[in-house]
Amino acid sequence: MEFVGKILFMAVMAIFVQNFVLMRFLGLCPYIGVSKKLDSALGMGMAVIFVMTMASTFTWLIHTYLLVPLHIEFLQTIAFILTIASLVQLVEMVIQKTAPALYKSLGVFLPLITTNCAVLGVAILNIQSEYNFIFAILNGLFAGIGFTLVLILMAGIRERLERAELPISMKGMPISMIVAGSMALAFLGFSGLKF
Amino acid sequence: MSILIYSIATLGTLGLIYGLGLAFASKKFHVEIDPKIETINEILPSVNCGACGYPGCAAYAEAVVEKGAEINLCAPGGDEVVKHIAEIMGMEATTADRKVAIIHCQSGGKDNTNFKYNYQGIETCKAAILISGGPNACNYGCVYQYDCVRACKFDAMHIDDNGMIIVNNENCTGCGACAIACPRDLIEMVSIKKRVHILCASHDKGAVSRKACGNNTACIACTLCVKKCPVDAITMDDNLAIIDYDKCIVCGLCADVCPTSAIFDPLKEVRAQKKAAAKVKADAMMKKIAEQKAEENKEEDNKS
Numbered sequence: 077m078e079f080v081g082k083i084l085f086m087a088v089m090a091i092f093v094q095n096f097v098l099m100r101f102l103g104l105c106p107y108i109g110v111s112k113k114l115d116s117a118l119g120m121g122m123a124v125i126f127v128m129t130m131a132s133t134f135t136w137l138i139h140t141y142l143l144v145p146l147h148i149e150f151l152q153t154i155a156f157i158l159t160i161a162s163l164v165q166l167v168e169m170v171i172q173k174t175a176p177a178l179y180k181s182l183g184v185f186l187p188l189i190t191t192n193c194a195v196l197g198v199a200i201l202n203i204q205s206e207y208n209f210i211f212a213i214l215n216g217l218f219a220g221i222g223f224t225l226v227l228i229l230m231a232g233i234r235e236r237l238e239r240a241e242l243p244i245s246m247k248g249m250p251i252s253m254i255v256a257g258s259m260a261l262a263f264l265g266f267s268g269l270k271f
Numbered sequence: 272m273s274i275l276i277y278s279i280a281t282l283g284t285l286g287l288i289y290g291l292g293l294a295f296a297s298k299k300f301h302v303e304i305d306p307k308i309e310t311i312n313e314i315l316p317s318v319n320c321g322a323c324g325y326p327g328c329a330a331y332a333e334a335v336v337e338k339g340a341e342i343n344l345c346a347p348g349g350d351e352v353v354k355h356i357a358e359i360m361g362m363e364a365t366t367a368d369r370k371v372a373i374i375h376c377q378s379g380g381k382d383n384t385n386f387k388y389n390y391q392g393i394e395t396c397k398a399a400i401l402i403s404g405g406p407n408a409c410n411y412g413c414v415y416q417y418d419c420v421r422a423c424k425f426d427a428m429h430i431d432d433n434g435m436i437i438v439n440n441e442n443c444t445g446c447g448a449c450a451i452a453c454p455r456d457l458i459e460m461v462s463i464k465k466r467v468h469i470l471c472a473s474h475d476k477g478a479v480s481r482k483a484c485g486n487n488t489a490c491i492a493c494t495l496c497v498k499k500c501p502v503d504a505i506t507m508d509d510n511l512a513i514i515d516y517d518k519c520i521v522c523g524l525c526a527d528v529c530p531t532s533a534i535f536d537p538l539k540e541v542r543a544q545k546k547a548a549a550k551v552k553a554d555a556m557m558k559k560i561a562e563q564k565a566e567e568n569k570e571e572d573n574k575s
Contacts, residue, residue, distance in 0.1 A: 138285070142281055143281070146274075146277040146281060147274065147277075148274060148277050148278050148281060151278055151281065151282065154282065155281070155282065155285060158282070158285055158286060158289060159285070159289070161289075162289035162292065162293060165293050165296075166292070166293065166296050169293075169296050169297055169300040170296075170300055172300065172302055173300040173301075173302055176302075
């Protein structure tokens, strides 16, 4: 029971309280870039969930069984980046083969997951927080879910804003920035959660 | 020292494993792309002007091969490209009706246009029209900051000595970049076969637009052309005559009745010459007939 409780606590922490986009301010590029349409936001979110989970798994393994025994932890960043880049490449190929429409709508943002600091962030945070293997994977999964959640929320709001009557100078990016700021403020409310 | 070796070995091995994995994956998840798309994309002029209605040349090439889009949509490519695409696709080449840019304002350049004030700001039309409706007296006319000329990728627009914008129909590909650039929507893409145009875009009342226009090309909403048009191609839209180019038969009658020079018919002189020639011919015929009749009458008189 304690284990389940711990997982739930972690889920709430990663999705709401320490949300990667709105609280840690990681991965803002796709947050603004791919949140124009709900469909592509969902696709991007799924891709990020997948990449984050896989990245957590592999980086944890590499760190624990390769870098630590050899005392070369200082290579953490470059080894992680290498892993994440390869993973993203793999995901890109798979998506291009299996879902060409999704591949097109994601466009340049799929390769950009490589440089998405949220992915590297979750990998490094896993190590810093000294999670064990299971928790590292789960943390990656929940962080991805949190990212997808805010991406979809943002896309939903922006789709509606398309039809709203706005002053010309506020249309498009400016109002998106304001919305992003308001969402971050709203998510700040979760930081008062205590268990 | 050992750290150095370990680092190099670790990163090298990781890189090797990932590289091999990706190479294997790229084989396994290889996506077949129709080679036709590639060849058509190479033939297309790759200016990505968007005149075909697709976002860029690559998208159009794909649409031609996969969705069966018309092969004659590439305006900058012209007949040559259509022919090549037809060869690749095994279809017959058909040329599209070529469209060229028409500027619906001919207020006569910097000398003839009536200006409210001398605009000396940033040299772009978009900025010029923001200051109390633009520097010229007409609130609909060209402000001569040449956004369209800068937008043209094909050297089809020139500025003459008087500042007028001249469209070179031979270079114009009908891509419509100038029409998008014009903040007053003065430019329209019209089939090259339609030669008669209304060179005014003013929705002001007749007296106002006549006064504002320096070149006597304002449409004063007299509706004479609407009445004269044999095919009902001209309609009045808020004090401005508009030609429906689908209906227009290029007869030039509207240009004849227009009290200003708002309607432009480049064939006017040709038509006048033809008319004169026809009149001479008809007169000669009439004379001949009259003479014949007179002779017949004479013969009848003689018989009786």
